[in-house]
Amino acid sequence: MTAGSDLDSGEFDHRDIEPKWQRTWEDADVFRIDDDATDPSYVLAMFPYTSGNLHMGHVRNYTITDAYARFERLRGEDVLHPMGWDSFGLPAENAANERDTNPREWTLDCIESMREQMQAMGFGYDWEREVTTCEPEYYQWNQWLFNRFREEGLVDRRAEEINWCPSCETVLADEQVEGDDEVCWRCESPVEARELDQWVLTITDYAEELLDALDDLEGWPANVREMQRNWIGRQEGDSVEFEVPGYGPVEIFTTRLDTIHGATFFSLSPGHELAQELAEENDDIAEYIDRAERDDEELDETSGVFTGEYAVNPATGEEIPVYVADYVLEDVGTGALYAVPAHDERDHAFAEAHDIPIQQVIEPAPEAEADPEDIDVQENAYTEDGVLVHSGEFDGLASAEARERFVEEFDGEHRIEFRLRDWLISRQRYWGTPIPAVDCPECGYVSVPDEDLPVELPEFIHTTGNPLDEAEEWKSVECPDCGGPATRETDTMDTFVDSSWYFLRYVSPALDDAPFDTEQASDWMPVDEYVGGIEHAVMHLLYARFFTKVLDDVDLLDGVREPFENLTNQGMVLLEGDKMSKSKGNVVSPQRIVEDYGADTARFFMMSAAQPEKDFDWTEEGVQSAHQFLQNVHSLVAEYAAGAIETTQETDDVADYVDREIAATVATATEEFEDFRFNHALQAVRDLVSLLRQYREFTTPDADTFERGLVTTAKLIAPVAPHVAEEVWDRLDCDGLVTESEWPAVDTLEGYDLERRLVENTREDIRDIIDVADIADPERVEIAVAPDWKHRVVDLARGADGDVVGTVMQDEQLRQHGEAAADFAKDLAGAGHIDDHLSPERERETLGRATWLIEREFDSEVVVFDAEDAPEDLLAHAEPGRPAINIEE
RNA sequence: GCGAGGGUAGCCAAGCCUGGAAACGGCGGCGGACUCAAGAUCCGCUCCCGUAGGGGUCCAAGGGUUCAAAUCCCUUCCCUCGCACCA
Numbered sequence: 001m002t003a004g005s006d007l008d009s010g011e012f013d014h015r016d017i018e019p020k021w022q023r024t025w026e027d028a029d030v031f032r033i034d035d036d037a038t039d040p041s042y043v044l045a046m047f048p049y050t051s052g053n054l055h056m057g058h059v060r061n062y063t064i065t066d067a068y069a070r071f072e073r074l075r076g077e078d079v080l081h082p083m084g085w086d087s088f089g090l091p092a093e094n095a096a097n098e099r100d101t102n103p104r105e106w107t108l109d110c111i112e113s114m115r116e117q118m119q120a121m122g123f124g125y126d127w128e129r130e131v132t133t134c135e136p137e138y139y140q141w142n143q144w145l146f147n148r149f150r151e152e153g154l155v156d157r158r159a160e161e162i163n164w165c166p167s168c169e170t171v172l173a174d175e176q177v178e179g180d181d182e183v184c185w186r187c188e189s190p191v192e193a194r195e196l197d198q199w200v201l202t203i204t205d206y207a208e209e210l211l212d213a214l215d216d217l218e219g220w221p222a223n224v225r226e227m228q229r230n231w232i233g234r235q236e237g238d239s240v241e242f243e244v245p246g247y248g249p250v251e252i253f254t255t256r257l258d259t260i261h262g263a264t265f266f267s268l269s270p271g272h273e274l275a276q277e278l279a280e281e282n283d284d285i286a287e288y289i290d291r292a293e294r295d296d297e298e299l300d301e302t303s304g305v306f307t308g309e310y311a312v313n314p315a316t317g318e319e320i321p322v323y324v325a326d327y328v329l330e331d332v333g334t335g336a337l338y339a340v341p342a343h344d345e346r347d348h349a350f351a352e353a354h355d356i357p358i359q360q361v362i363e364p365a366p367e368a369e370a371d372p373e374d375i376d377v378q379e380n381a382y383t384e385d386g387v388l389v390h391s392g393e394f395d396g397l398a399s400a401e402a403r404e405r406f407v408e409e410f411d412g413e414h415r416i417e418f419r420l421r422d423w424l425i426s427r428q429r430y431w432g433t434p435i436p437a438v439d440c441p442e443c444g445y446v447s448v449p450d451e452d453l454p455v456e457l458p459e460f461i462h463t464t465g466n467p468l469d470e471a472e473e474w475k476s477v478e479c480p481d482c483g484g485p486a487t488r489e490t491d492t493m494d495t496f497v498d499s500s501w502y503f504l505r506y507v508s509p510a511l512d513d514a515p516f517d518t519e520q521a522s523d524w525m526p527v528d529e530y531v532g533g534i535e536h537a538v539m540h541l542l543y544a545r546f547f548t549k550v551l552d553d554v555d556l557l558d559g560v561r562e563p564f565e566n567l568t569n570q571g572m573v574l575l576e577g578d579k580m581s582k583s584k585g586n587v588v589s590p591q592r593i594v595e596d597y598g599a600d601t602a603r604f605f606m607m608s609a610a611q612p613e614k615d616f617d618w619t620e621e622g623v624q625s626a627h628q629f630l631q632n633v634h635s636l637v638a639e640y641a642a643g644a645i646e647t648t649q650e651t652d653d654v655a656d657y658v659d660r661e662i663a664a665t666v667a668t669a670t671e672e673f674e675d676f677r678f679n680h681a682l683q684a685v686r687d688l689v690s691l692l693r694q695y696r697e698f699t700t701p702d703a704d705t706f707e708r709g710l711v712t713t714a715k716l717i718a719p720v721a722p723h724v725a726e727e728v729w730d731r732l733d734c735d736g737l738v739t740e741s742e743w744p745a746v747d748t749l750e751g752y753d754l755e756r757r758l759v760e761n762t763r764e765d766i767r768d769i770i771d772v773a774d775i776a777d778p779e780r781v782e783i784a785v786a787p788d789w790k791h792r793v794v795d796l797a798r799g800a801d802g803d804v805v806g807t808v809m810q811d812e813q814l815r816q817h818g819e820a821a822a823d824f825a826k827d828l829a830g831a832g833h834i835d836d837h838l839s840p841e842r843e844r845e846t847l848g849r850a851t852w853l854i855e856r857e858f859d860s861e862v863v864v865f866d867a868e869d870a871p872e873d874l875l876a877h878a879e880p881g882r883p884a885i886n887i888e889e
Numbered sequence: 890g891c892g893a894g895g896g897u898a899g900c901c902a903a904g905c906c907u908g909g910a911a912a913c914g915g916c917g918g919c920g921g922a923c924u925c926a927a928g929a930u931c932c933g934c935u936c937c938c939g940u941a942g943g944g945g946u947c948c949a950a951g952g953g954u955u956c957a958a959a960u961c962c963c964u965u966c967c968c969u970c971g972c973a974c975c976a
């Protein structure tokens with residue numbers, strides 16, 4: 001359905017109003033933030049890769065940050081809400097090759113088109129701070145920072161066994177290899193192992209801090225923190241050396257040094273140096289290693305081969321057989337271990353398969369639940385800590401103590417190991433930041449001096465390999481140190497380098513003598529709200545944290561250790577329960593929704609559908625419902641503005657009721673917006689609009705109250721449906737732009753919840769009675785508030801410690817009510833818990849304001865008595881919080 | 890296996906941190922108002938029983954703490970995600 005531009009019906013046409021207000025905002029520069037702003041609210045969405053198209057995931061992501069940024073701005077905050085382009089990367093090269101263009105032009109076209117789509121969505125960015133990573137003005141700072149990292153000793157060039165993607169023709173970081181089958185994250189080709197000289201950033205120097213600081217990132221989702229913990233993979237243990245006669249010492253790493261006396265064999269991973277050495281002399285070993293290293297065969301878990309050699313256990317002096325076994329991983333610990341089948345499950349399985357003795361050296365400690373008699377290590381490994389046995393002079397030591405002793409005793413070293421590897425940033429591709437180094441035959445790899453930066457990319461050429469390798473003229477340079485002939489480095493940087501500090505460039509995007517202004521960045525950082533996909537849980541977010549810490553350590557930042565204070569991972573937009581994907585062909589195009597319904601409808605629907613981190617189903621009904629609501633708001637305002645709604649200047653109970661609901665809605669919406677529960681906030685606004693319509697239908701509304709309701713509505717929807725909000729604001733003849741107005745003041749009404757509950761309960765009770773008593777046509781509804789003395793009983797009862805009746809009956813005033821007071825007190829004592837309640841006057845006022853709802857619902861007269869005026873028999877049933885009700889037919 | 894997050898009425902889903910009303914909302918279903926009619930909109934109902942606001946049974950299952958448990962504690966089962974022959 002498409003909304004017509006029939007103004008008589010009071011409907012808006014999004015095709016008119018959306019571009020109109022977008023232009024107005026732009027002309028008024030409403031999203032600009034001055035450099036001299038102090039500690040603004042920094043709201044950031046992960047910048048997009050420049051594919052050329054916004055998909056629903058983007059739209060959801062950017063709607064969340066835009067709504068929050070607009071909300072913060074309305075509340076009087078200075079807001080930094082920028083946007084930029086993650087615009088280096090392989091797809092642009094592929095596209096260029098397919099389309100006979102070059103990556104730069106292709107990328108700039110994509111940016112152009114995506115910027116237009118964003119503008120059509122009404123996202124309010126400070127475009128003067130736009131950052132484009134593929135421009136020399138940006139990537140020169142990657143190079144400059146590379147030099148700083150290198151000065152700090154955080155850059156290394158080393159021969160690495162690397163992940164090579166044959167299809168992308170480049171190496172990949174460990175983080176970019178996915179799944180058990182080890183495939184490329186971009187093209188899903190199986191990754192190959194190669195040995196190449198590569199540039200790495202030594203992120204492992206920061207492993208400990210990157211891990212520890214996660215504990216304090218309370219604004220981050222638990223799963224992301226956990227994923228990073230897993231990825232860093234800290235392990236505390238000890239290394240000791242075992243002598244293999246004829247071959248020298250072999251270092252092992254273990255977390256269970258206490259079990260060393262129970263070692264009955266020794267295992268090497270197939271890739272271990274000694275295993276390789278032994279393989280040269282022994283065909284069986286060579287063959288086993290060959291099989292283990294081939295990808296096509298999955299070796300049995302207990303597979304392994306005896307080498308014929310023995311290792312000397314430093315604890316016992318015993319010689320134990322050395323095996324090469326596939327279950328020992330090369331990149332865990334040292335790739336070598338002593339095996340204790342009695343206390344490790346894998347060692348146990350291996351020992352059973354190879355008929356190796358099993359020697360128990362740990363018994364359950366006395367305080368442990370297990371009975372030492374029940375432990376049979378021949379059957380199953382006992383893997384808990386305990387007390388040492390069969391360990392010579394050390395028998396009786398606790399595991400933990402033993403570990404400490406043995407490090408000294410056997411000349412070992414206490415070590416902390418990490419799974420995290422250094423970050424390999426070399427890429428053998430064109431479309432990235434050239435690594436600013438020169439390979440000189442005399443001086444080795446020399447950094448390009450800062451004053452010679454940027455090293456700009458040469459012309460792109462179509463080739464199967466790395467275009468930089470063929471740019472002979474570009475490659476050939478003088479060595480910056482000795483002036484002799486030298487060659488440029490042709491590797492470019494992983495694009496995750498670009499995104500590791502882009503949030504700092506937004507602070508001072510035009511600065512030409514530094515990547516960012518240290519003082520300003522230190523004030524504006526950290527990002528207050530960072531929103532993006534869960535796919536960046538490890539890579540981008542870990543690298544950005546690493547960069548931030550390094551920048552702080554080299555004084556480019558002042559006291560900023562973490563980049564992102566609060567992190568939200570938006571959920572997926574599903575279609576009939578399925579992830580939208582091009583390959584499945586179940587994609588809803590944001591462009592189509594914007595054309596058919598308008599940006600506001602799409603934004604409003606998405607934000608009402610679920611909380612940001614939850615998945616939700618895209619439904620046409622939901623879209624229509626959002627559209628309808630916005631049209632309703634608009635037409636209600638249009639009617640009012642056109643004078644079609646008759647109003648008075650007199651307030652009454654109904655007006656008071658509506659007034660309080662307006663205040664309550666503001667309070668709810670504000671709190672929910674703050675907590676990122678936009679759907680709850682919007683529900684409250686829907687309820688308010690519905691109430692205003694009922695008000696209008698029931699009576700002649702008070703002009704001030706009604707208008708306040710409409711103006712408040714305009715403000716409350718402004719973060720999510722800004723174009724409609726402006727349109728409505730304009731029709732209400734308000735000053736300026738709603739986008740630049742002030743959020744309504746939050747007045748918390750003391751006891752509002754009790755009032756609301758009283759009204760709801762009373763209305764429900766009336767319905768119940770009418771239903772159960774089968775009253776067809778109620779003439780008159782009488783409501784009577786409980787007398788003061790009952791309220792007093794409740795007050796006393798709540799304060800009473802146990803003896804409720806006694807406490808109540810000690811009260812002089814209440815004794816006058818004799819039996820009745822005692823009975824009521826007994827009831828209360830039996831109830832166990834006593835709810836809060838309003839004063840009698842407050843109850844009467846509250847019910848008085850709400851009678852119109854009852855009149856309207858049952859089309860009957862409604863009378864609210866206070867205790868003095870109420871008929872005696874009616875009053876008997878009234879309790880605080882629970883008025884008596886009588887219905888006349 | 891380890892770790893994290895979950896399991897709420899026909900479906901989706903809030904509440905749980907900070908215990909106190911058969912449990913917000915939405916969808917679907919039922920009834921009603923408006924209408925020539927449909928749509929839209931509005932008002933109710935939607936665990937079971939009930940001719941005056943009552944009673945019963947409820948938040949994966951079982952146990953515990955408490956005057957009081959969806960909410961706190963323990964155990965078990967199931968789901969989702971991350972890591973994993975991790976020494």
